Amino acid sequence: MSKIRIAKEEELSKILVFAKNYRPDIELSWLSKWVNKIVVVEKNGRLMGSALCSFEEETFIHFMNAEDWDTLVELAKYLLDNAFETGSTKVRTFIPANRIDLQMSLTKLGFEYEGRLRKSMLNVDGKLIDAISMCKWTPDIPKIPKHVFEPLGFHIRPYRSEDYGKILELSRDAFPGEDPFEDAELIEEISRDNPELNLIALDKNGRIVGGIFAWEWAPKNAWIYLLAVLHSAQGHHVGTLLLKKLEENARRKGILRLQVDTNVNNFPAILFYLKNGFEFEYREIAASKLKRKDTDDAVFSKSI
Ligand SMILES: CC(C)(COP(=O)(O)OP(=O)(O)OC[C@H]1O[C@@H](n2cnc3c(N)ncnc32)[C@H](O)[C@@H]1OP(=O)(O)O)[C@@H](O)C(=O)NCCC(=O)NCCS
Numbered sequence: 001m002s003k004i005r006i007a008k009e010e011e012l013s014k015i016l017v018f019a020k021n022y023r024p025d026i027e028l029s030w031l032s033k034w035v036n037k038i039v040v041v042e043k044n045g046r047l048m049g050s051a052l053c054s055f056e057e058e059t060f061i062h063f064m065n066a067e068d069w070d071t072l073v074e075l076a077k078y079l080l081d082n083a084f085e086t087g088s089t090k091v092r093t094f095i096p097a098n099r100i101d102l103q104m105s106l107t108k109l110g111f112e113y114e115g116r117l118r119k120s121m122l123n124v125d126g127k128l129i130d131a132i133s134m135c136k137w138t139p140d141i142p143k144i145p146k147h148v149f150e151p152l153g154f155h156i157r158p159y160r161s162e163d164y165g166k167i168l169e170l171s172r173d174a175f176p177g178e179d180p181f182e183d184a185e186l187i188e189e190i191s192r193d194n195p196e197l198n199l200i201a202l203d204k205n206g207r208i209v210g211g212i213f214a215w216e217w218a219p220k221n222a223w224i225y226l227l228a229v230l231h232s233a234q235g236h237h238v239g240t241l242l243l244k245k246l247e248e249n250a251r252r253k254g255i256l257r258l259q260v261d262t263n264v265n266n267f268p269a270i271l272f273y274l275k276n277g278f279e280f281e282y283r284e285i286a287a288s289k290l291k292r293k294d295t296d297d298a299v300f301s302k303s304i
Pocket of ligand 1 (some may be wrong): 144145146147149174175226227228229230233234235236237238239240241260261262266267268269271272273275
């Protein structure tokens with residue numbers, strides 16, 4: 001059984017470990033001033049997580065950390081419910097920009113990237129480092145399809161015109177409800193100039209399992225127009241290996257940067273890009289005629 005309660009003075013040194021792992025600049029002396037605001041999760045007599053928030057119109061999470069994912073979700077749910085019930089309209093937190101693991105955990109909890117704060121947080125060795133701001137406007141935690149890695153046999157080769165039908169199959173499966181011909185037509189066109197940037201993955205029966213399609217839209221910059229893996233093949237690192245091969249080919253062509261956009265609510269894709277070394281660049285606000293659909297995009301980039 002787990003219990004969420006206010007921290008005790010004698011627990012501060014354990015709490016400091018959770019806190020420092022989230023924000024390296026937190027010190028024991030600072031923490032001790034907030035002891036009656038710090039919450040802890042206790043399971044079978046053990047401290048499993050801890051957090052500190054200032055609940056205001058805009059709640060700020062100083063730190064929120066736990067030993068395992070389920071405890072973190074429990075703690076986050078408690079804080080988010082509290083924040084929105086007590087009148088907050090936004091919850092924000094700052095983390096070191098180089099902590100992709102934290103950024104991914106917050107993304108899974110439904111936080112969005114807000115911006116980068118240059119040289120604004122002290123590292124453990126006293127150096128100023130960049131931080132990023134992540135924020136959230138609702139208490140709900142998204143349901144992200146479970147990702148379980150299993151090996152799958154497949155090979156990768158450049159797209160050819162005779163693969164047109166395969167692209168329709170892939171596009172229908174990965175983007176249900178969208179026009180598959182739009183993708184297929186564009187891929188047919190962009191692959192003519194850059195076959196090595198337009199790759200498909202096939203299983204041993206010649207069935208398409210995934211594809212990645214990019215073009216050099218500006219000198220030395222390639223834009224990934226489409227990355228898709230068949231539903232039944234997701235979680236087998238097809239996406240990762242397609243991206244690796246694209247990076248290898250792009251580098252050989254002298255391309256220095258890859259860019260991609262995806263819907264801000266496409267959490268699996270956002271987690272995929274973060275895991276593969278992409279950084280969030282900006283949020284592309286949808287044109288107002290499209291506003292009824294949740295169509296804002298998040299743009300990511302990676303230097304290769
Ligand atoms: C996004 C997509 C391309 C990922 O392809 P994939 O082959 O299933 O992904 P991989 O197996 O290579 O996963 C690599 C990493 O991405 C992250 N990831 C991928 N899918 C995830 C999911 N559903 N939940 C959480 N993390 C996920 C994980 O960190 C994973 O690393 P791990 O295996 O070490 O946990 C695939 O889900 C897809 O085609 N989705 C539908 C179409 C789409 O949204 N395309 C992108 C739009 S731009």
